[in-house]
Each structure stands twice: as C-alpha cells, then as structure tokens.
Amino acid sequence: MNFRKYLDFRLLGFIGSISMIISEFLSWYSELSLFSIYVLSTSLAIGDSFLYLFPLICGIICLFGTSLLIYNFEYKINSVIINFIGLGFFLIFISNIIIKDIIYLSTIRIGFYFAVIGAIFVFFDILNILLIK
Amino acid sequence: MGHELRRKIIKIIGENDFSSFTTLKKELRVSTGTIYHHLDSLSQLIEQREDKKYYLTDLGVHAYNSLKNNIETIISPNFSSREFNSPILKGLMFLTPNQLINYTENKKLYSFLVSLIILIIGAILCGLNNLFPIFLFFGESPLNSGLNSSIFLGVFYFINFFVYALLIESICRLFYKRKENWDKLFISFGIIYFPLVLYLMIHLIFILTDYIIFPIIGIIDNIILILLQVWSLWILAYNLIVNKGLKVENALIISFLLHYGGFSIILLLSI
Numbered sequence: 001m002n003f004r005k006y007l008d009f010r011l012l013g014f015i016g017s018i019s020m021i022i023s024e025f026l027s028w029y030s031e032l033s034l035f036s037i038y039v040l041s042t043s044l045a046i047g048d049s050f051l052y053l054f055p056l057i058c059g060i061i062c063l064f065g066t067s068l069l070i071y072n073f074e075y076k077i078n079s080v081i082i083n084f085i086g087l088g089f090f091l092i093f094i095s096n097i098i099i100k101d102i103i104y105l106s107t108i109r110i111g112f113y114f115a116v117i118g119a120i121f122v123f124f125d126i127l128n129i130l131l132i133k
Numbered sequence: 134m135g136h137e138l139r140r141k142i143i144k145i146i147g148e149n150d151f152s153s154f155t156t157l158k159k160e161l162r163v164s165t166g167t168i169y170h171h172l173d174s175l176s177q178l179i180e181q182r183e184d185k186k187y188y189l190t191d192l193g194v195h196a197y198n199s200l201k202n203n204i205e206t207i208i209s210p211n212f213s214s215r216e217f218n219s220p221i222l223k224g225l226m227f228l229t230p231n232q233l234i235n236y237t238e239n240k241k242l243y244s245f246l247v248s249l250i251i252l253i254i255g256a257i258l259c260g261l262n263n264l265f266p267i268f269l270f271f272g273e274s275p276l277n278s279g280l281n282s283s284i285f286l287g288v289f290y291f292i293n294f295f296v297y298a299l300l301i302e303s304i305c306r307l308f309y310k311r312k313e314n315w316d317k318l319f320i321s322f323g324i325i326y327f328p329l330v331l332y333l334m335i336h337l338i339f340i341l342t343d344y345i346i347f348p349i350i351g352i353i354d355n356i357i358l359i360l361l362q363v364w365s366l367w368i369l370a371y372n373l374i375v376n377k378g379l380k381v382e383n384a385l386i387i388s389f390l391l392h393y394g395g396f397s398i399i400l401l402l403s404i
Contacts, residue, residue: 050352078221080385081363088359091396095272096355099403126389130382 012128013066013083016121019114020059020090026111029104033111054093055115061086062122069129076129083126090119137378138163139171140200143178143189147197148237151186225367234321234368235375241320248323252294255326256287258333262340266293268395269329269365271358272403297391298322301369304387305377314376321376325369328361366392 024034032040034052041049065082068075138161145160146152157168172179178193189197236244260283264271276282298319305311305318335357344350366388373384 048348048351050348051355075219077381077385078219080389081221081225081367084366084389085359085363088362092355092359095396095400095403099400123393127386130386130389 010066010069010125010128012121013062013079013125014070016118016125017059017062017066017086019118019121020055020062023111023114023118024053024056024059026114027109028111029101029107029109031109048096051093051096054089055118058086058089058093059118061089066122066125076132080126080129083122087119087122087126090115136171136174138167139175142168142171142175143193143197144200146179146187146189147194147200151188153186157187225364228364229368229371230324230327231371231375233324234372236317236321244324245320248321251327251330252291252323255330255333256290258330258337259290260284260287262333262337264333264336266290266329267398267402268293268297269325269362269369269392270395270399271329271333272399294323294326300391301373301387304391305373305379309377309379309383311377311379313378317376318372321372325365325372328364328368332358332361362392 026033028034028037034055038049038052041052062083065079065086068082069079141161142157145157149156154168158165161168172187175193178190178196179187180190180193181187232240233244233247259266259271262271263274263276263278263282263286265274265286266289274282274286276285302315302318336354338344339350339354366385369388370381370384373379373387374381377384379387
C-alpha cells in the first residue's frame with residue numbers, strides 16, 4: 001500500500017495545532033486542566049492567569065496558519081510566519097509556567113504531553129513546508 | 134529573473150550603466166558558456182551595442198529599479214509574487230530597512246554606524262533590564278542587579294552578537310557553500326537587533342514605571358517580544374537572502390533553527 005498517497009505531511013501542523021487546543025482542556029497537574037486553572041486563578045485574581053491560555057492561543061493561531069497552507073500552497077511563507085508567531089506563545093508559556101512549576105513535573109498528566117507533542121508537530125510542519133520543493 | 138545569476142547581471146550593468154563581458158565574468162566567477170546562456174535569456178532586458186558592451190534596455194532599467202527596491206530579490210521560484218503581495222509579507226518588507234542591509238559602497242560607513250549604534254544601545258539596555266541575551270532571546274539574569282552585573286551583561290550582549298553572526302556565517306559556508314559578502318553580512322548584522330532594542334526599551338519603561346507588576350502588562354510585554362522577534366528573524370532572513378544569495382526558504386530555516394536553539398539554551402539554563 002502506498003501510504004504517501006493517503007498521507008499528506010501538511011497535516012502535521014493541523015494535527016499539532018488541534019492537539020494543542022485539546023490539551024488546554026485535558027488534565028495537566030492533578031486533575032485540573034489548564035482552562036480550569038485559568039478560571040480558578042482569574043477568580044482569585046492571581047497574576048499571570050492569562051498565561052494559562054497561551055497553549056490554546058498557540059493552537060488557534062497555528063490552526064489558522066496551517067489552514068491557510070491547506071487552502072493555497074502559494075501562501076507557504078505566510079503560513080510559516082503565522083505558525084512561528086503561534087509557537088512563540090507556546091515558548092513564552094513554557095519559559096514562564098513550566099519553569100516556575102518544575103517541581104510538579106513528576107505529577108504531570110496527559111495534557112502536557114498533548115501540548116508538547118503538538119508543538120513538536122507544528123515545528124516539524126514549519127520545516128516540512130520550507131523544505132518542500 | 135528567477136535565477137540569481139540573471140539578477141546579478143542586471144544589477145552589475147545597472148550599477149555601472151554598462152558592462153563588458155570581461156567585467157561580468159570577473160564579477161560572476163562562472164564559466165563563459167553560463168554567462169552567454171543567461172545573457173541570451175535576458176535578451177529583452179539587455180542589449181549589446183556597437184562598442185561590444187552590454188546596456189540595459191528600457192525594460193531592463195525597469196527591472197533594475199525593481200531589484201534596487203529589493204522586491205524581485207526575494208522572489209524565488211518557490212515564492213510567488215501573489216504571496217509577496219499578502220499583507221503579512223508586505224508589512225514585513227515595509228518594516229525591513231533594506232537600504233541599510235543591501236547598501237551600496239558609498240553607504241557602507243552609514244550602515245556600519247547605524248549597526249554599531251543599535252548594538253551599543255542594545256548592550257546598555259540589556260544591562261539596565263538585567264537580562265542576558267542568547268541569540269534573539271532574553272533570559273532573566275541570575276546575577277543581582279548592579280553596576281558590575283550591568284557591565285557584564287552589556288559585554289555579554291556583544292559576545293552574543295559575534296557568536297550569532299559567526300554561527301550564521303559558518304552555516305552559510307558549510308551547508309550552502311556561500312562565502313561571498315561576509316563583510317556585508319557582518320556590517321549590517323547589528324540591524325537585525327533593532328526590533329529587540331525596541332523591546333528592551335519598552336520593557337525598561339514597563340519596569341521603571343512599575344507597570345510590569347500588572348498581569349496584563351506582563352502579557353502585553355510577552356506578546357510584544359514575540360512580534361518583535363518575528364520582525365528580527367525576518368530581517369535576518371532578508372539579510373541572508375540579499376547578502377548570501379540564499380533562497381527565502383533556506384534563509385528562514387537557518388533563522389528558525391537557530392532561534393529555537395537559542396530558546397533551548399535559555400530553557401536549560403533556567404532549569
């Protein structure tokens with residue numbers, strides 16, 4: 001069976017961004033999802049609560065970038081730049097939240113893995129777009 | 134015009150008003166046959182007059198003017214003009230100081246001075262913000278803020294600049310066999326840091342006014358950093374396109390990989 005016929009590697013970014021959006025609603029630490037943490041920290045007026053939405057924002061921006069590419073391959077540089085902006089949000093999230101909460105890394109749940117794998121997919125999607133002739 | 138050599142031919146003739154075959158061969162450093170082949174392809178843009186020298190036709194002058202504005206320069210066979218006309222790339226090109234990167238010989242000193250001023254301001258601001266730079270990223274300095282720490286961070290900013298420039302030059306030489314214009318790349322390399330200097334200024338204003346303690350300002354600060362980093366990366370990619378003759382895709386690959394490499398270093402150091 002010729003898998004290449006059915007598998008479009010441009011879908012990497014699509015799967016990655018969907019995965020990041022889903023991760024927002026899956027459990028990260030204990031049973032809490034990032035969205036629940038955001039709601040909780042907003043209601044308690046804890047600073048930086050908006051940061052907990054960054055994986056979701058990243059997923060939405062990357063989804064837009066990937067959709068643009070799927071819509072028309074001519075816009076590949078635009079798509080790369082949009083994906084890059086999206087990933088920037090994830091990097092900021094990692095550098096602000098993960099480092100602060102590194103002590104909880106041992107109790108990390110599936111949401112974290114979804115987000116990281118999603119980001120890696122988007123990263124490889126950027127490379128893939130730029131390397132395609 | 135899709136081929137880099139053809140663009141170079143138009144540029145050489147345009148800059149000198151005319152050119153002999155010997156000059157073209159000397160400048161392009163390719164075989165006689167290759168030059169003749171490209172000259173044939175450019176028959177609508179170039180004409181050979183009685184003195185045996187090559188001149189631009191009216192259409193050729195128009196093409197040269199486009200090249201001077203650096204529009205055609207970045208359009209590779211895989212980079213359509215339709216995409217170039219999109220708001221994102223038009224906006225980025227509008228923000229790109231192309232005259233300082235793709236400078237002519239008489240503006241070399243000007244470009245160098247602008248580059249140097251950007252670097253000096255960046256080094257001072259890095260010290261004042263107590264941030265240490267890794268390529269185009271910044272991390273919180275573990276040192277206590279003070280004069281010694283500021284001086285160290287300022288010096289580190291310069292070291293970061295040289296390491297980053299050397300790394301990019303090495304990658305261009307090793308992976309893409311591009312040795313040309315290394316001096317132009319270095320002279321205009323400081324301009325890449327202009328958006329980040331803007332970020333450092335904004336960040337310092339937020340710190341000095343104590344606005345940084347407000348969560349929303351912290352978020353805005355982060356978003357500004359992301360957008361200005363993208364601008365910086367585009368200027369870097371543009372620099373590689375015009376000075377190293379790389380395709381836009383390859384220039385972006387180098388920029389992005391090094392950028393994520395820089396982030397990984399910051400992450401490891403923070404942990």
